[in-house]
Amino acid sequence: MGLARVADRIWTCSSSGQCVGKGPTNPFGGASAPLGFCASHERFKFEDYTARGRLYLSRLLYQGNIEPNAKDLVKVAYTCTTCGICDEVCTLRPLEAFRALREELLERGALIPEGSKKVSEDIRTRHNAFGAIPESRSKWAQELNLPKKGTILYFAGCYASYRQPESAKATVDILEKTAGTGIAYLGNEEWCCGLPGLWNGDRDLGEKVMEHNFERIENSGAKTVVFSCAECYRTFKIDYQGKFGKLPFRAIHVAEFLSQLVGEKSLKLNKHEEKVTYHDPCFLGRHSNVYDEPRKIIESIPGVRLVEMENNRRWAFCCGSGAGVVQASYPEFARWTANKRIMEAKRVADTIVTACPRCVENLKRAAKEQESKMTIYDLPVFVAKAMQ
Amino acid sequence: MILSDLESIVGEDYATNAETTRKSYTLTQSPNLFFFPMKVPDYVVYPQTVDQLASVMRVATRTRTAVLVRGSGSSSMSGNVSLEGGILIDLKHMDKILEIDEERMVVVAEGGCPCNKILRECYNKGLLLPIGPEWQSAPQIGANIATNATGHYINRTGRLGDMVVGLEVVLATGEIVTLGSGAYKWGAHYHRYTGIPDLIGLFINSGGTMGIMTKVALRLLNWPKMAHLTYGWPDKIRDVTKAHYELQRYAEIFSIELLNRNTALSLENIQLTPRIKIPDDIFFVMLLIQAGQTDEELEVRTKQAREICERNAGKDLGDAWERIAGPPRYWWYTMYCDTLYGGGLKPTKPGAIGLNSACTMIYCPTTMLPKVYEIGYKTYVTKYNFPQEHFLWYGWADRNAIGPYPMFFFNGTDENQIARFGEFWREVHLEWAKIGCVSYNVGIGHPKEMREWLGPAYEQMKKIREVFDPNNILNAGAV
Numbered sequence: 001m002g003l004a005r006v007a008d009r010i011w012t013c014s015s016s017g018q019c020v021g022k023g024p025t026n027p028f029g030g031a032s033a034p035l036g037f038c039a040s041h042e043r044f045k046f047e048d049y050t051a052r053g054r055l056y057l058s059r060l061l062y063q064g065n066i067e068p069n070a071k072d073l074v075k076v077a078y079t080c081t082t083c084g085i086c087d088e089v090c091t092l093r094p095l096e097a098f099r100a101l102r103e104e105l106l107e108r109g110a111l112i113p114e115g116s117k118k119v120s121e122d123i124r125t126r127h128n129a130f131g132a133i134p135e136s137r138s139k140w141a142q143e144l145n146l147p148k149k150g151t152i153l154y155f156a157g158c159y160a161s162y163r164q165p166e167s168a169k170a171t172v173d174i175l176e177k178t179a180g181t182g183i184a185y186l187g188n189e190e191w192c193c194g195l196p197g198l199w200n201g202d203r204d205l206g207e208k209v210m211e212h213n214f215e216r217i218e219n220s221g222a223k224t225v226v227f228s229c230a231e232c233y234r235t236f237k238i239d240y241q242g243k244f245g246k247l248p249f250r251a252i253h254v255a256e257f258l259s260q261l262v263g264e265k266s267l268k269l270n271k272h273e274e275k276v277t278y279h280d281p282c283f284l285g286r287h288s289n290v291y292d293e294p295r296k297i298i299e300s301i302p303g304v305r306l307v308e309m310e311n312n313r314r315w316a317f318c319c320g321s322g323a324g325v326v327q328a329s330y331p332e333f334a335r336w337t338a339n340k341r342i343m344e345a346k347r348v349a350d351t352i353v354t355a356c357p358r359c360v361e362n363l364k365r366a367a368k369e370q371e372s373k374m375t376i377y378d379l380p381v382f383v384a385k386a387m388q
Numbered sequence: 389m390i391l392s393d394l395e396s397i398v399g400e401d402y403a404t405n406a407e408t409t410r411k412s413y414t415l416t417q418s419p420n421l422f423f424f425p426m427k428v429p430d431y432v433v434y435p436q437t438v439d440q441l442a443s444v445m446r447v448a449t450r451t452r453t454a455v456l457v458r459g460s461g462s463s464s465m466s467g468n469v470s471l472e473g474g475i476l477i478d479l480k481h482m483d484k485i486l487e488i489d490e491e492r493m494v495v496v497a498e499g500g501c502p503c504n505k506i507l508r509e510c511y512n513k514g515l516l517l518p519i520g521p522e523w524q525s526a527p528q529i530g531a532n533i534a535t536n537a538t539g540h541y542i543n544r545t546g547r548l549g550d551m552v553v554g555l556e557v558v559l560a561t562g563e564i565v566t567l568g569s570g571a572y573k574w575g576a577h578y579h580r581y582t583g584i585p586d587l588i589g590l591f592i593n594s595g596g597t598m599g600i601m602t603k604v605a606l607r608l609l610n611w612p613k614m615a616h617l618t619y620g621w622p623d624k625i626r627d628v629t630k631a632h633y634e635l636q637r638y639a640e641i642f643s644i645e646l647l648n649r650n651t652a653l654s655l656e657n658i659q660l661t662p663r664i665k666i667p668d669d670i671f672f673v674m675l676l677i678q679a680g681q682t683d684e685e686l687e688v689r690t691k692q693a694r695e696i697c698e699r700n701a702g703k704d705l706g707d708a709w710e711r712i713a714g715p716p717r718y719w720w721y722t723m724y725c726d727t728l729y730g731g732g733l734k735p736t737k738p739g740a741i742g743l744n745s746a747c748t749m750i751y752c753p754t755t756m757l758p759k760v761y762e763i764g765y766k767t768y769v770t771k772y773n774f775p776q777e778h779f780l781w782y783g784w785a786d787r788n789a790i791g792p793y794p795m796f797f798f799n800g801t802d803e804n805q806i807a808r809f810g811e812f813w814r815e816v817h818l819e820w821a822k823i824g825c826v827s828y829n830v831g832i833g834h835p836k837e838m839r840e841w842l843g844p845a846y847e848q849m850k851k852i853r854e855v856f857d858p859n860n861i862l863n864a865g866a867v
Contacts (some may be wrong), residue, residue, distance in 0.1 A: 022460070023504035026526060
């Protein structure tokens, strides 16, 4: 844990400045990283808020040349939105080092943001990221009578369970209509996937909830686990796999599931005239390399016209929530980042479809702040609408 | 006091004395990090206009505070870290292209404008600023002029400094001066020489010691048709040198980049580009660009280049350029140097961390290349016992000379290795200097003897500098 596991990365940053994002990576046309892609650098201006700045400060911390509670060090560490664009432009793939930096700071007693501490405490005591009553996690599914065992299991995640139940219901609705088999659900046995702990430095906590969920899913007999949350999906695909080895079940995002059905032409979608744009969630897009599937689904709805934002796919700008860490720790900055994305979306459409409930929430908040008519849909909700 | 002065000039969001910010500006690609005393700046400030910058300089002069102007911080030369503390000025926010005049074939940009941004906008108009696009996305035009950057395309056209036709500079006193034809009341930037001695030359390759370039005007070329060739040679540097020389003298080659095998293969290690199939018997690789304004001209010039390579025992490596570059093409430009510097070399022992690098740049007449290579190799490998596979070589043709850019690696966590590398670094530069090589790097990255051996020229430079900077605040300690 901590910086020891990323020593190679923090030691060999060459200060190339690729992560600063001030100039095009390709000067002669063609694919290029967009300018200004690092949200924290754009907002806070100074070098320490770049990937190389964080790598170097990590090195200094590791060497003992800066103290964990040095002024602004925690802010520097916790304002990275973990969007992963720096991994796209730098061979060192620095993002993992920023997780390790947070682990190191927590381990060494740094005063980490209260918001992050609260989220960790909520997960520790109530097994969800909101501190809500654990027993109400499955309230959205009360009337659905979903079994706890089955070959296909839906992992709702904290957001769908507590804040966006329409997304959970829409996902189950779609799965039940198309999967050809009953959908299982862990109910209140489902805990937070572990993402907040893994990304705010509390790795122990993250791993503890991972162990719980893994055991429960194994016991359910599920061979396929479907996620509607990009963050839960990424956590299972990468972090659970990293911890437990090859998973005994297939983890897929509902976008992948639906895209398959589109390819088989077995999805019945009604005509629906609308111009929409798609926001690539960082944890589904860059982190998990799922770009085409959501687009395929959107474009298969008769009457829907998909228009891309200027920065899309691997270069999509972040919604600002930063795995919930930035949202909890520096909400003003999270909103600032979301506002920029809304302004970008406004240039092409009045409707955003995305595939992550945290993106939905953050973008909605920003749209409201701008008094914008922008409508934001989670993908399952958008598809369910077209299936009615 | 100084911080509040700075904040009142640029705004509170653009000036700071936060420890994390100040320390983050001590990261450099230069070997300064390991071998030379650096100081953490006391303040960091981001001016957004030339007037703000001038006001900052007036504060610095009044308070006799050292100032370092930093571009992207990606230079392997020594001018991007503070030697005396004080104020560090980051030019990132002065990054606009002000004008591209297609008729006059001139671009005017703010000093903090990334070179790649200029390259791209000029490319879109069919114009070329002949500087190396491989220097990633961050390097800024002002800093590139202050270090007289090199790279691709320079063999026929000259280095970046040769393309400058105008400057706006802020002196240490805060005075703003425009140079070149743009200085005339009714003039525009298009010509460098204006009936007075060439003051522009004082700022080129100045390493930030003479003044701060806030606006630059550069002449452009019409974008030529280009052909990319790759030729290889076994470990026979004399044949390589002869080909190199003839390409420069007779073929007016547009660009030559010369790599040794270690350099070419280091890209394989990161597995981001297709596997390079450099044959086992090839040790030196020459990446050539030939250019012409018409297809016919290009054909003739390319044929001539091929003939020169082949009569000097060069082997046509076909599409190896594309393999080294790798699709998409821009990986070459963006990943190459970054990879070499940091990630491209495998650690020598399992579990060992990656290595740190120090690269240097010297100049020599092309015909001296074998001797220069031999000194580099023998000193690094034979005398100081570093692994031969960590001796990376590349360099660019520059008209009648070659600019070797060798890169040497060491383990930056091993105190013994750091000390040994420091001794090597000093010795190899002195040995090169004794056979006539020059370093063009301003600053302390090279042994001070290399500057002192310039004799009266060095003393006169210091006197001129005193006129511009009587308090010796700009990049204090570098000269």
